[in-house]
Structures are given as structure tokens and as C-alpha cells.
Amino acid sequence: MKKTALFCAVAAAAFGVFAEDLMFEFSSTGDTYADGKAVENGEVYALVWSADGAFGGINKDGTLVRAGDEIVRTSFAENGGCFPTIFVLDSSKVKTTGVYQMFLLDTREFAADGTAGAPKGRAADGSFPVVNGYSAVTSATFKKQAQLTENAVKAEGAGGSAMEFAADTPKPDITDITPTADGKVVITVSNVVPYVPYAITCGETPNALTQKDVASVFSLSDGVLTITVANPGANRFFKVTSK
Amino acid sequence: MKLRSIICVSAIAAAASASALTAGNTFARLPVTSTYENTLIAIPFAGCGETDAVIYVTNLVMTANLKSGDKLLYKDGSAYYAWQLTTDGGTWQKMATSTDFGTEVSPSAAQTTLPCGKGCWLVRSSATISADPKIYLFGQVNTGSLTTTIPASSDGTIVCRPYETGAIDLSSWRPTGVAAGDTVSVPDSDPANLTGKKTYTYKNDNWTVQTSETKTNKRGIVTTTVSYTPVSSGTTIPAGVAFMYGRQGTTDLIITWTK
Numbered sequence: 001m002k003k004t005a006l007f008c009a010v011a012a013a014a015f016g017v018f019a020e021d022l023m024f025e026f027s028s029t030g031d032t033y034a035d036g037k038a039v040e041n042g043e044v045y046a047l048v049w050s051a052d053g054a055f056g057g058i059n060k061d062g063t064l065v066r067a068g069d070e071i072v073r074t075s076f077a078e079n080g081g082c083f084p085t086i087f088v089l090d091s092s093k094v095k096t097t098g099v100y101q102m103f104l105l106d107t108r109e110f111a112a113d114g115t116a117g118a119p120k121g122r123a124a125d126g127s128f129p130v131v132n133g134y135s136a137v138t139s140a141t142f143k144k145q146a147q148l149t150e151n152a153v154k155a156e157g158a159g160g161s162a163m164e165f166a167a168d169t170p171k172p173d174i175t176d177i178t179p180t181a182d183g184k185v186v187i188t189v190s191n192v193v194p195y196v197p198y199a200i201t202c203g204e205t206p207n208a209l210t211q212k213d214v215a216s217v218f219s220l221s222d223g224v225l226t227i228t229v230a231n232p233g234a235n236r237f238f239k240v241t242s243k
Numbered sequence: 244m245k246l247r248s249i250i251c252v253s254a255i256a257a258a259a260s261a262s263a264l265t266a267g268n269t270f271a272r273l274p275v276t277s278t279y280e281n282t283l284i285a286i287p288f289a290g291c292g293e294t295d296a297v298i299y300v301t302n303l304v305m306t307a308n309l310k311s312g313d314k315l316l317y318k319d320g321s322a323y324y325a326w327q328l329t330t331d332g333g334t335w336q337k338m339a340t341s342t343d344f345g346t347e348v349s350p351s352a353a354q355t356t357l358p359c360g361k362g363c364w365l366v367r368s369s370a371t372i373s374a375d376p377k378i379y380l381f382g383q384v385n386t387g388s389l390t391t392t393i394p395a396s397s398d399g400t401i402v403c404r405p406y407e408t409g410a411i412d413l414s415s416w417r418p419t420g421v422a423a424g425d426t427v428s429v430p431d432s433d434p435a436n437l438t439g440k441k442t443y444t445y446k447n448d449n450w451t452v453q454t455s456e457t458k459t460n461k462r463g464i465v466t467t468t469v470s471y472t473p474v475s476s477g478t479t480i481p482a483g484v485a486f487m488y489g490r491q492g493t494t495d496l497i498i499t500w501t502k
Binding site: 021023025047073074075076083084085086087088090 | 314316323325327336338339340341342343346348
């Protein structure tokens with residue numbers, strides 16, 4: 001997924017005579033999932049509010065990890081990006097502190113063989129059947145829109161945001177390491193899921209795993225994955241991480 | 244015998260009119276000058292042709308002088324509809340709106356009608372405005388009297404005078420049923436947000452400008468005095484411009500307009 005976040009900080013507001021609504025416009029193009037595939041039609045984009053701008057994340061069942069964070073509005077993907085959307089917020093409910101951010105969710109449901117299904121999206125009751133991960137979105141416009149109140153909404157500059165996976169995504173385990181006759185090392189990893197890119201980090205001592213991303217691969221299915229390190233060199237210690 | 248006479252008269256009338264065929268309707272191009280990024284524009288027409296007695300989104304606003312990214316928004320009750328141009332001078336493309344009631348894609352601009360007497364937002368970029376500040380509204384002119392209904396105890400219904408000519412002079416405008424506390428708001432400044440607006444409050448049988456003065460006496464007691472000054476003659480809302488009506492009255496306000 002793209003790594004750039006767009007923040008919208010809501011400055012102090014003095015509400016006007018009318019209970020008019022605030023509007024934020026958002027659209028994006030060229031968004032991808034963590035596995036590099038273009039975002040599927042119907043995928044979810046979420047306008048998220050957090051008190052400190054450090055969104056606490058989402059569990060695989062769509063519940064929020066941290067109390068207080070809030071998914072305020074959602075829209076959907078079409079043609080590889082967020083469909084041009086105006087998010088309408090009742091001015092009386094707009095937070096006057098904190099940070100609004102836009103995230104792309106990965107709600108694809110994977111078959112046992114690793115085949116990606118269509119995004120499950122958001123249910124009518126507001127819940128999410130499945131959330132594999134989320135990422136702040138780039139290539140987007142996110143700005144204030146027509147309003148008739150004294151609310152001051154300020155769009156701020158972009159910042160970096162690393163790819164995150166659902167908080168309860170299984171953690172990978174290395175279960176076997178096999179050297180081959182031609183000097184390679186084949187690492188067997190269990191507890192993997194198909195939407196996470198895995199990478200091997202290695203080093204000569206356990207506390208100095210300085211060789212990052214010496215090999216990376218996607219799992220083709222839930223369960224077990226083998227990663228071949230073609231040139232392990234003198235490295236004897238290996239660790240698997242999400243890339 | 245009587246029938247023959249009638250036929251004869253009709254024939255003469257047809258012959259007389261053969262040299263001057265006149266359409267039964269008149270079209271208008273109503274220019275609205277605005278330097279605001281967000282402009283409340285009127286829907287002053289009820290149709291765009293004798294056989295098409297409705298105004299579609301695609302008909303109301305000329306897009307030739309608008310640019311990619313410009314938007315048209317319309318609110319109907321709690322529902323929002325939005326369209327944008329994706330090419331300079333192009334056609335309105337659907338946007339989605341996400342509200343408390345869910346996320347909905349607006350219907351096609353070519354299939355969405357706009358109600359005469361209400362208003363909508365036109366959102367233009369600074370580039371559009373600097374190239375041509377004028378907004379052109381198109382439609383078939385209305386001739387008879389028309390009514391606009393404003394719901395009881397409602398905030399911010401966007402309405403307009405449903406004609407291409409004339410203005411509302413607030414110093415003399417007294418719609419039947421207007422109630423004390425009703426408000427009229429018009430954009431005033433700050434093109435980015437419409438945050439600058441003038442609000443007139445109906446008080447003592449006049450549209451008034453509210454002012455307040457705060458004083459602190461020697462004992463440190465703060466008092467605020469609110470006063471209402473009737474608007475001066477010439478405080479008008481021109482044709483083509485919509486305004487927001489805040490209804491304090493507990494019954495619907497039905498405004499009857501005449502040309």
C-alpha cells in the first residue's frame with residue numbers, strides 16, 4: 001500500500017446559527033494492497049478520527065484496538081482508488097481536537113488456497129466481517145468543502161505512515177532451516193497468511209540482524225511458507241518479519 | 244350552421260398566424276456574478292422546454308466556463324447529492340456522499356431533476372473564477388405565480404425567487420406567515436468557506452441586522468446588549484442567487500412568488 005498519510009486537523013470552531021454540515025472531499029487513484037495488487041472495486045476507505053493522530057489500529061474482526069478511536073465515515077473503491085466522495089459531518093458532532101485521517105482497508109476474504117476473494121466491505125450494521133490490514137492513503141485530495149458555518153477546518157500536509165496489519169494477525173514462526181548443497185538456505189515459516197509479504201532478516205549474531213530483506217515472498221495460502229535465501233554468506237541467524 | 248362558423252373562424256386564425264410562428268415559451272440565460280468559491284445558486288426555472296417541464300442538473304448550469312474539479316451540490320432534506328466535472332467544460336459526473344445514513348452514489352446528472360424555487364451549491368476553483376467569474380443559469384422562464392414551502396422549525400433551507408428577473412428587497416419583503424425569529428442568510432465574504440455570511444433576523448415586522456454590544460461596569464459586571472436594526476432599503480438578493488431560510492415558526496412557511 002502507499003505510505004503517505006493525509007491529515008486533517010480540525011481547529012477550534014465556533015458553531016454558527018445554522019446546524020449546517022461540514023464537508024470533506026476525498027478521492028484517490030492507484031492504490032494497492034500490501035501484496036501489490038490494485039485495490040478491488042468495493043474496497044473500503046475509512047475516515048478515522050483519533051485524539052493524537054496515532055491511530056491504534058483495527059482487529060481482524062473490524063473492531064478498533066484502542067478505545068476512543070473512531071471510524072467516522074466510509075466510502076468505497078472503484079477503478080483502483082477511492083470513488084470521489086464528499087464526507088458530510090454534522091458540525092455539532094465534529095471533533096474540535098484530534099486528527100482525521102483517511103485509511104484504505106483490506107477486507108478481502110481469502111480462500112484456503114490463498115485465492116483472494118472480493119472485498120467483504122462493511123456490513124449494513126457498520127461492522128466489518130474481516131479486516132486484514134489498513135494503510136493511510138496517498139495520491140489524494142482531502143480538503144474542506146462547502147459549508148455555511150464558522151467552523152474552521154484545516155487540511156495539513158502529508159506525513160508518512162507505515163503499512164499496518166490487523167492487530168490480531170497471526171505472527172509467523174520459523175519452524176525449519178535447511179541448507180542446500182549449492183549454499184542456499186531454505187527457511188520454512190508457519191502461521192502465515194496470504195495477504196502479508198514476508199521477508200527474512202539475518203546476521204552473524206542474534207543481536208545484530210543487520211542484513212534486511214535478504215529474501216521476501218508472499219504466502220500462497222494460509223499455513224506454511226518456504227523462503228529461500230540464495231546468498232546467506234556468513235549469516236547464521238535468521239528472522240522472519242512482515243515486509 | 245354554428246359549427247360551420249367556428250371552423251371558418253379557426254381557418255382565418257390559422258391563416259393569420261402562418262406568417263408569424265411564435266413559440267409558447269421563452270428561454271433565459273441568467274448570468275450570476277460571483278467571486279465566491281462556494282456560491283449558492285438559484286434554481287429559478289421549472290423547465291427547459293415545453294415538452295420537458297423539469298430542470299435536470301445537466302441543464303441548469305452552463306459548464307463551458309467551468310473547470311475540472313468544479314462541483315455542484317444539492318441537499319434535499321437530509322440527503323446530499325454531488326457531481327463534479329472531470330474535464331474542463333465537461334459534463335457533471337457522479338460523486339458519492341457519505342453521511343450518517345450511509346454512503347450513496349448520487350444519481351446521474353442527466354436523470355436528476357432540481358426543484359424550482361430551491362437552490363444548490365456551485366463550488367468553483369480559484370482558476371475557474373479568475374478566468375470567468377460569471378455563472379450562467381439556463382432554463383425556461385416562469386410566468387405565473389409559484390410557491391416555495393419551507394418546513395416548520397427548520398434550519399437552512401436553500402431557496403430562491405423563482406424568476407430570472409427581479410430581486411428580493413428585504414426592506415419590503417414580507418412573505419405571508421413569516422414569524423419572529425425567522426432568518427435569512429446570504430453569503431457575504433470568504434469565498435473558501437462561505438464562513439462570511441450576513442444573517443437577517445425577522446423582528447418587529449422587519450428583517451433586521453442583529454448587533455451586540457458588551458460593556459463592563461465599574462464593578463466588573465459584564466452586560467451584553469443586543470439590538471436589531473431594520474435593514475435599509477436596497478438590501479436585496481438578486482435574481483439567480485439563492486439564500487438560506489431558517490424557519491423559527493412552528494408551521495410550514497409557504498411563500499407565494501409573483502413576477
